Amino acid sequence: MVDEEGPGSAPSLCELLLRRFRDWDSISVVWDTLAFAYSRSEMVHDALSVLAKMRDLNLKVSTSTYNCLLHNLRHTDNMWNVYNEIEDTGTPESDYTTSILIDGLCQQSGSLEEALEFTKDMERHGVQPDTVTYNILCKGFHLLGLMSGARKVIQQMLVKGLNLDHVTYTIMICGHCHVGNIDEALKLRKEMISRDFQLSVIVYSVLLSGMCKSGLVEEALALLYEMEAVGLEPNLISYSILIDGLCKQGDVQRASEIYREMYRKRIIPNYSAHRAILLRLREKGDIYEARKYFDHLTAKAVTEDIMLYNIMMDGYVKLGNVAEAIQLYKQIIEKGINPSTVTFNTLIHGFCKTGKLVEARRMLDSIELHGLLPSPVSYTTLMNANCEQGNIKGMLELLREMEAKAVEPTHVSYTVGIKGLCKQGKLWDAVHLVEKMYAKGLTPDQITYNTIVKCFCKAQDFEKAFQLHNEMLMHNLEPTPVTYNFLINGLCVYGGLEDADRLLVSLDDGNINLTKFAYSTLIKAHCAKGDVYRAVGLFLLMMEKGFEISIRDYSAVINRLCKRCRITEAKYFFCMMLSDGIFPDQELCEVMLNVFDQGGDFDSAAELLAEMIKFGFHPD
Structure with a gap:
């Protein structure tokens, strides 16, 4: 009845009970069942409404109904209201009641201290926390990434003579993998095996994920074989994790082998596996292999996933082959696949890259025609292209259009705008745009400030340039x-x-x-x-600072010294260069021959001439 009536039906059902069940002996049970049914169906507001009516009628609420309601409210502050009602009415609490409360506190941000205090209060009232209670606390610390706190809970368990169970180990392994401490997770795995605990597919999958994230892909493969050896069948998640890990290491061949193994075991790879392989093939720079794999997926009718098309289109655009990207876009439309905003952004980028701004603008307009919203990237890409072509007016119009259409510009959008204004010499307008960024809660980055600092230096307004430098420091932005x-x-x-x-x-x-x-x-x-x-x-x-000094550095100094007729100093730098094991090029040699000739140092000139011939130079 509750499922049929749905949310908001409590007042009418309560009215029905008041009229039809007033004189029944089991009236309390019927009302309690109604409250429980609403709680079980996660219609908590209706359940609370029934409880309010029961209070008015002095009807007793069962522990199971309170527990069910507590469970559904454990993420909210209302949990405390229900728990206080349990205490006020003297309803007996079960172990499940306290477990729900502690679990709720652990999952609510910042409430872990309250959960710990509650367990102490349990002990003060003679109720000893059990393994379930401690597991919930461990889970709370794990969710917050505080594994040191979880270890303290484990120590408390052991002090009280409680044994770690399968759930405890699973929580701890998940926690350590989550914070990147794979070594500690693997130690716990060994401990589980030594205590004859059977690792579940979930535990293995978590370990596989942690190993792959840590770059231990070979070890992860060994773990996969261990799963099979102990009689556990790797599932879609296990295989997908390994495929992604192998692809990220660039080992597409072995990833493809696992992909084929999945098919042999009738485990159909999901989109994430296809994406990982295709993306890695493309990133390796082998667009032909990537296209061959993509066509293989097309033949299997897997490519209803727009992200696979986006990966291929992006690959072609990066290679400058916009025509092939457009052909794929036409395929998307012909097959009735819905393009995404990323699809259009890729084409906008491609057209901008080849200087076809009219086509890029047409693509921007097409986004809304497909019922999609342009993203800040859509506009910013086109803005930057206009800026590069010197169309500052068009760039600023795009910025205004973004704001008018409620597409929030990012700090990159404003930086492009600032660059355009600086190119026009509108430096103070650029400064006002920086102020506008702060007003909108956006923080300019170093590139934003460097763009405008450079222009104020060129304008010889060093007071403003240094003021902007100080502004960076004031906003904790390191120049x-x-x-x-x-x-x-x-x-x-x-x-x-x-x-x-x-x-x-x-x-x-x-x-x-x-x-x-x-x-x-x-x-x-x-x-x-x-x-x-x-x-x-x-x-x-500069040499003391450890910078690599090249012939270009020496040539720049020697040539300038020669132009200033500082012959002695030019010779000094030339000798320093030779002592550093850097031999001059022919142009610098001829400059130095002229220096030696002017100074009457014919012996040095003769030595240098001999060295030039030795190194294959052909002096005039």
Whole structure:
């Protein structure tokens, strides 16, 4: 009757009971049965409504009805209201009552402390927690990823003389695999075997998953054979885990062998197995093998899964073969398969990549024609393509269209917008867009700030550039070496070289990791200015930092010194280069021959000429 009437039917059924069953001896049992039926059917609001009527009629609620209701309310705060009612009415509690309550507390976020306190309260009232109670506590710690807490519960069990059962081991193994501690999980497996516990398919599957995630695929395969040896038949989940693990290691051949083994055992692979193999074949760069496998699936009529099409289309687009991706899209439409937003995003990316922005826009419009919603990626891809082609107006129109259609721009969308505004020289508009991001609860990343910092440096507005740098720090966003490259390069080219020097020294003192570009930029700037000693000092500092020094670095300094007629210093760097085991190219050799000739150092010129001929150069 409850199933037929459905949710919200409690008031009418209660009214029926009041009219028809008032004088029956078993009236309490009938009302209790109604409350239990609603609880069992998970219509908790109706069950609570019946309980309220029973209170008005002074009718007794059974322990089983309370337990059933508690079980369905264990994820909510209403659980406590029902438990308090049990205590207030003096209804006897069963072991199941306390187990449900503790399980509920363990599964509610942050309520584990209450669960522990409740077990202590049980003991204070002479009720000893049993293995079931402790297993529930272990499960609570496992769900929170707190395996140290679970181990303490195990210790309490052992102190009280309780034995770990199959459930305890299963919970602990699942917990350790979940936090990536596969070694501890495998120790527990050995312990289970030593105590003659039969591992279930679930335990094996959890271990297989943990091993594959840890890269122990060979060991996982051995475990699969162990399953079969002890008489357990691997299921779809077990095989799918291994296929995915082998594919992630790039071993598609063995993954395919397991795939075929599944078919031999009449276990039909699910979509995840097909996707894993196809994705790995594509990522290996073998698009022909991937297509052959895809066509094999097509022949078996498996490809109703749009994700398989998306994988193949993405592979073709990445190779620049948009035409083949379009052919697959036509297949999707012809077969009546519903495309996804990802399908259209892949084609939008492909058209943008080949510069066909009109077709990309057409694809964006097609998304809604198929009853789908464009994603931020749909718009951002097209925005970036417009920006690259210099169509900043079109890019900004797309950003406004996103907002108008309630497609929330991501921080990447705004970064593309900022890049476009910077290209137009609208730096303050770009700053306002950063402020808008914060107002919408989005945090700009380093790329966002680097884009705008670079443009303010070019505009010679170093005050604003450094203000943006400080803003990054204020928002706990660590500036990248690229940020400092822009600032140092900007000061060297447009600002004061002394300021660039001071910045590098302060960063060096603060143990900020800089790239080689920062040092080489300053070295070139000092060479151009004629401050050779500072350039030499920075060059030596760059070497001390462990950066790999190439012939290009030496050539840049030597050529600049020669242009400034600093012959002695040019010779110094040339000798330093040779002592580092780096032989110059022909162009630099000819520069140095000219230097030796101008300085009258004909012996050095003759030696260098001989070395040039030895290395196969053909001097003029």
